[in-house]
Amino acid sequence: MSFTSRLGPFMLIGLLGCSALLSGCGSDARAPQAVETPPASAPVEPNYSPFVVDLQGTSPAALPFHLISFKDVGMSLPDDASRQLAYESLAEALSLELLELSSELGADMISSVRHDHRVTDPSAHLACEGGHLYVDVWRSGQDGPYGYSLWSGCGEDDRFAYNEQVPLVPQALPGSPSQPVAPSMDPLAQEIAESLEGALRRRCFQRAC
Numbered sequence: 001m002s003f004t005s006r007l008g009p010f011m012l013i014g015l016l017g018c019s020a021l022l023s024g025c026g027s028d029a030r031a032p033q034a035v036e037t038p039p040a041s042a043p044v045e046p047n048y049s050p051f052v053v054d055l056q057g058t059s060p061a062a063l064p065f066h067l068i069s070f071k072d073v074g075m076s077l078p079d080d081a082s083r084q085l086a087y088e089s090l091a092e093a094l095s096l097e098l099l100e101l102s103s104e105l106g107a108d109m110i111s112s113v114r115h116d117h118r119v120t121d122p123s124a125h126l127a128c129e130g131g132h133l134y135v136d137v138w139r140s141g142q143d144g145p146y147g148y149s150l151w152s153g154c155g156e157d158d159r160f161a162y163n164e165q166v167p168l169v170p171q172a173l174p175g176s177p178s179q180p181v182a183p184s185m186d187p188l189a190q191e192i193a194e195s196l197e198g199a200l201r202r203r204c205f206q207r208a209c
Contacts, residue, residue: 047072048120049087053095057109066131068094069119074138075146086185088113090137093189101197128154135192140164146188150195152205160205161195 049070056066070090077083095111118124134151147164166188199205 044074046122047083048122048125049091050084050115050117050120051088051091052114052116052119053091053098054112054114055098055109056111064131065133067129068133068135070135070137071125072138073136076139076142088115090185090189093185094192097189097193098196101193133196137188138164148188148192148195150192150199157207158205159207160199161192163191163195166191 049072051070053068054066055068068091070087072083072087075083075086077086091113095113098109098111136149136151137146138148139146145164145168146166148162148166149159150161152158152160168184168187202209
């Protein structure tokens, strides 16, 4: 999506003023809003997903974003294997949602998921990069809903979407419908895509426009 100074369907209108340096924003640049969890939750050490969504379009003016990355600021996942599965599932689900949204908006865009271990290094998130959408995700406790915020840059005013009440939909292991595992990432991806759709239609990627 677009943007200015701060640090996961599309590149939209011109980037809102992020200096084109590294591929993200890090804890130093985003210290005031590094953890988006509800006030009752204790701060957690953020994790950066190695799965990013690449966006390609024939009209940069209509799709100013070319990259979506994800920052886990409290998803309450039990171990690294669960985290990696959730990260990949979220990226894949959002990529599919963006392809559908592209058709609805009449935007010529292709989205794909790529594994890039370099983005897991916090030092790669100390400055904003133009054309980069940043997604923070968390969960309100072990049994609570998921939440997310969308950022077009590294500054406080660059958060253009926020939702902390995304419902959970348990998914079951194949052949074992009675054994739920980690919640499906589909509802979270759908909510993020809807927020992006609203921002695209308004051409607004900041807290206030």
